[in-house]
Amino acid sequence: MTLAETQAELARLFTMRAARGQQAPDGLTSEIERFAKGLIAKRRLDVAKWLPLTAKVLGPALGAQLREALAEPPPGARADALALVARLQTAREPPWIGELAAYEGEFLRAWAPQARLALRFYRWPVPRIAERLAAGEAVIDDAPSPTLALWARPPGGWLRHWWWAYGGQARSV
Amino acid sequence: MLQRRRLRGRRRLRRLRRIVNEAPRLGVGLSYRPSFRAELFAARARVDFLEIIADHYFDAPREKLDELDLLAAHFPLAPHGLDLSLGSAEGLDPAYLDKFAALVDRLDPPWWSDHIAFTRAGGVSIGHLAALPRTQEAIDTLARNVEQARRAISAPLILENPTEAFPAPGAEMDEPEFVARALGACDCGWLCDVTNILTNAVNQGHDWRAELDRWPWPRAVQAHFAGGRIARDGRWIDSHDRPAPPEVFDLLGELSRRGALRGIILERDEDMPAFGDLLAELDRAREAIA
Structure with a gap:
């Protein structure tokens, strides 16, 4: 095998479950499986860095949710995080988890030098929930409250963020 | 033909001298993480330089690039x-x-690094x-x-030795x-990751002390060290989530004695951990190479 062939084969085995099921070089099955598991663990850690509050709320359930969301071969940490956001839109425990993930996902989408303007509506006051989670508070008593959130990045500038929750004051971050 | 070879040889020697002998001594520092930014500036005098992960600044928004400029204004940086x-x-x-070239242009660092x-x-x-x-094909x-x-x-580019999950098939050398x-x-300097040397030795059943004379110490420019976890089967996992074990500091000491570490x-x-614990590890590294 040439180096290119060896590397391509290893890359497939490391990242694709189906490929590992079909074949592995003699004597390396367990090593490749261990490396592949390590890659999944790294992807989980990377997603938790992009969506820290969502990961905090999910706790041990993050792994199970991610297993269903992760694409093969790996599209990159940001795409993994956005795939989890999409998957959580049907999750109901806690009832605001999908909106919290979508809210964190907007910051991820805004992580680019390009100008950006985004306006989002939420049924739950997820910016307030996010602030409480970030402060280490438990969030168990929040009620639905229509919320608008705005992200704006001028060309070459810093990201600005505002939100308004019904029954609360407007906030700028 | 012979003359061309000699010229190439001289050019290589000059390049090696430039990176190994003429690179500035940066000291002992940290791989930068935004989570400790505030503490880092409060303890500025105890961190000699920073390594930044280049990838974190590619296609980055303005606030991240401003962070980079702030770091560059206060610390020597190595991407x-x-x-x-x-x-x-x-x-x-x-x-x-x-993107890497644009970042290096922006920072003008003494060297930059990536992996073998x-x-x-x-x-x-x-x-x-x-x-x-x-x-040999991989080397070429x-x-x-x-x-x-x-x-x-x-x-100048320096190259890091990685951990090996397992020796890939067809190995022609150790x-x-x-x-x-x-x-x-x-023709590169070496970013010697001492933890990776130890991890591979433990996981592949080698005695790292017996192999000490075989590493290219004179090429070492920079070192990485870290701690990791030990799995149930005794394997070392290079997880960068624990304090470095004593063997790491032993090997740092060896490296310092054998190479011209910068x-x-x-x-x-x-x-x-608490930022003070990271600073204590830096102090321990300084003691190991003293």
Whole structure:
């Protein structure tokens, strides 16, 4: 095998479950499986860095949710995080988890030098929930409250963020 | 023909002198993580320099680049890449290389670094460093890609020895010989990750002390050290989430005695402790090389 062939084969085995099921070089099955598991663990850690509050709320359930969301071969940490956001839109425990993930996902989408303007509506006051989670508070008593959130990045500038929750004051971050 | 070889040899020698002997002594520092930014500035005098993960600043928003400028105004910085995939048989990604070159231009660092590894192959991005098969073909490929990188980035490149999850099939040599020959063929300084040396030795059943004379110490420019976990089966996991064990400091001491080390970086990525604990590890590294 040439180096290119060896590397391509290893890359497939490391990242694709189906490929590992079909074949592995003699004597390396367990090593490749261990490396592949390590890659999944790294992807989980990377997603938790992009969506820290969502990961905090999910706790041990993050792994199970991610297993269903992760694409093969790996599209990159940001795409993994956005795939989890999409998957959580049907999750109901806690009832605001999908909106919290979508809210964190907007910051991820805004992580680019390009100008950006985004306006989002939420049924739950997820910016307030996010602030409480970030402060280490438990969030168990929040009620639905229509919320608008705005992200704006001028060309070459810093990201600005505002939100308004019904029954609360407007906030700028 | 002979004259051309001599010229090439002289050019290589000059390049090696430039990186190994003329690089500034940066001291002992940290691989930067935003989570400790405030404490870092409060303890400015105890951190000699920073390594930044180059990839974190590619296609980055303005606030991240302002952070970079702030760091550069207060610390010497050494950019460290994760995904250049210098060992890829399919060559380098020109777009990634351009971004790296722009970052190095912005910082004008004493050196920059990446790994003796591949992260892409067959159209698949692995998302992590994979060790190269220890073959002459892999060394030739690495040297070809390093030459391409050099055409884009003029600052000296140093190469890091990675962890090996397992020796890839078809190995023609052992790890110390492979690293030494790879660095020689690429004409590069060495980013010696002492934890990776120990991790591979433990996991592959070698005695790292018995192999000490076989590593290319004179090429060492910078060191990485970190701690990791020990799995149930006794394997070391290079997880960067624990304090470094005593063996790491023993090997740092050996490295310092045998090479002309210019900088040492502590890598801590997960389970971040109190910043004071990181500073204590830096002090311990300073003692190890004293």
